Amino acid sequence: MAHTAELIAVGTEILLGNIANTDAQLLSEKLAELGIDVLYHTVVGDNPKRLRAALELARTRADIILTTGGLGPTYDDLTKETICETFGRKNVRRPELEDWLRGVFANRGRTMTENNLRQTYLPEGCTVFLNQNGTAPGCAFCEGGVHVLMLPGPPHECALMFETGAAPYLRALSHEVIVSHTLRIYGKGESEVESILHDRIVKMTNPTVAPYAKPDECMLRVTAKAESAEAAEALLAPVVDEVMDAVGEWVYGVDVDNLESVCLALLRERGATLSAAESCTGGLIAKRITDVPGASAAFLGGVVSYTDGVKAEVLHVPQALLDEFGAVSEPVARAMAEGVRAVTGSDYALSVTGLAGPDGDDRGNPVGLVYIGLAGPNGTTVRECRFGRRTREHIRQQAANTALDLLRRALRQAT
């Protein structure tokens, strides 16, 4: 039987708009992967009466309730007490948690104030989830056929506790194992991918193939249910192959984080190095690459050449090119890529010059026009892109994505 879930976030700061309920997105995605249907998200403030009403309603319409927030040590943390009242459980002290908690504070070199001991009380008979990123433990119990799981609110605490505590608890509710692989796609939109695959995927039941739109890219999730992980993988393999035959051209990775981590992995495999010369992206490519831990193994650095002067002085773009063609041009993109490659001594170099808006340039070039260069051991290529009059943010992200995808394709060929 398929399980249904409701997420209840507890926190006045969410209702005031001070923070977004990002836990709900993360948990929804993870629960979908476990084959659990999330039917509702609810947010209530730090108010026991309204929380109790939300819990009473949730137990009538879902068989799994996940709460986030309200597990901390202060007076407005009321989730455990309210859940205990609603489900008729005692909130009992767990002496073993006191030792653990004192250890957490000692490791941080901080003194534990006594109010922290509230965190050692949990509903009687529950499964305890230790908090590896904080001080408030979570827990789970089942009452009257409804599973209640409590997770802390801070996103990094919630995410880790879901993986280490809640996910194993939920997996054990089912005899089936669900395994997914995610194909990340750049250069084709969700609707195009869907139309290419439509006839193949529309009748599938196990595995299933589902396209999702992400900002500036899309992805395909291939999911199988089986008695074991091995059996699920055996079901998945031919379907992944079939999908790759149809749209593999645009798949930049399977179960990967993003384009930049794929590029870095390819660079490291080939023992090659990279630099970047950025005009309209203003450091975005360098920032994204160095977001990845260990980027220094392949990324040497870059130049943000926001003016003609920096292009000429630092990147040695000939002034004659700037004068004749303007900064936003194919020849300048080429010279920027070759310039930063020479200056840093990297094997590969990316360049971006274009108009992210709000204004065009005095040569009449439109917002959204971007030239992207790639210099490498086999020469230099430049691509002209027109990203249209969307937001500055969109144009910059698309320019960075296109540059990284160009590099990825070149590295794939350079085997």
Next chain:
Amino acid sequence: MAHTAELIAVGTEILLGNIANTDAQLLSEKLAELGIDVLYHTVVGDNPKRLRAALELARTRADIILTTGGLGPTYDDLTKETICETFGRKNVRRPELEDWLRGVFANRGRTMTENNLRQTYLPEGCTVFLNQNGTAPGCAFCEGGVHVLMLPGPPHECALMFETGAAPYLRALSHEVIVSHTLRIYGKGESEVESILHDRIVKMTNPTVAPYAKPDECMLRVTAKAESAEAAEALLAPVVDEVMDAVGEWVYGVDVDNLESVCLALLRERGATLSAAESCTGGLIAKRITDVPGASAAFLGGVVSYTDGVKAEVLHVPQALLDEFGAVSEPVARAMAEGVRAVTGSDYALSVTGLAGPDGDDRGNPVGLVYIGLAGPNGTTVRECRFGRRTREHIRQQAANTALDLLRRALRQAT
């Protein structure tokens, strides 16, 4: 009488975790500014039965219901129809909307398919909110003392329609005007700010002063209610002055977007230019500055010097300094700032060199150690920072914030 609101987001893609319910955060923040208490957020899928149940519940516990999503042209957009059924209104065709809609498509050079005409039907007698960023109009009506407002789901459509349509509708429900000013603070945490101001703010009722934690910074919101905007401003002025007397040292701006936009505004006021040399921040400072439209008026560019080689070759950091003190050191931060200032010819230059993790360096320097340099017309200063073993993301953002705040303080003095 204070109004209470419930937000209902309609969209299976939120329950699947494909997108976050960011509309709820934005609307919550805006409703708080209007003095409306948001008591619940609810998310339901594209399912008329569950949406109807959510609406029936919401009308019993709030006097304003704001829905987001489900207003589009496709078969799973069911919000209007379900609301009409729930509140006993007809969904009627608005001929004038057809002309408007055909105009939107014509302006984009696209053909309008007939299913788009569904968007010209709205509940009888409603106030229409035109969509300036899309094709689905929104609307509002009042039934049995409950105001129902429908907004589109895509965040940029929802945000603009709230400002242009929903906010004026909601303001008209009250005889009072609510005005807020937001003081943005860097370098002091929420609890420190709260403790400095506690005695002053705890007894205030109008205006009120409320501290909020934001990632890596905090803010104070000063809010007044009065019969007119002028009267509210008159109440606010002395309170803002009093708060500034107490914590103004750390306030980087009032009603501003962020540190980078404040720095750019100060640079432009002074006719001064900026460059940046970044090691561990890897382009983050340049990226944040160039996120701001019009950054090119003051930002010349920068160098991402992720290796000693780039520091030496491009920034002319003496190899002897790198050998003797290592890349993460006060002398190298100083030489980087002076180097990028010389190379770009800027008036001011920031530099960052440090360890963002996951690993320390082979000199035994710890993760979180960062040197931040500022070179300017009056010489060069370097600050040593220890951001601790937090995440790579946190260390990089804190390093960028500290650098920008250092620049802001220098520019403030350079009047």
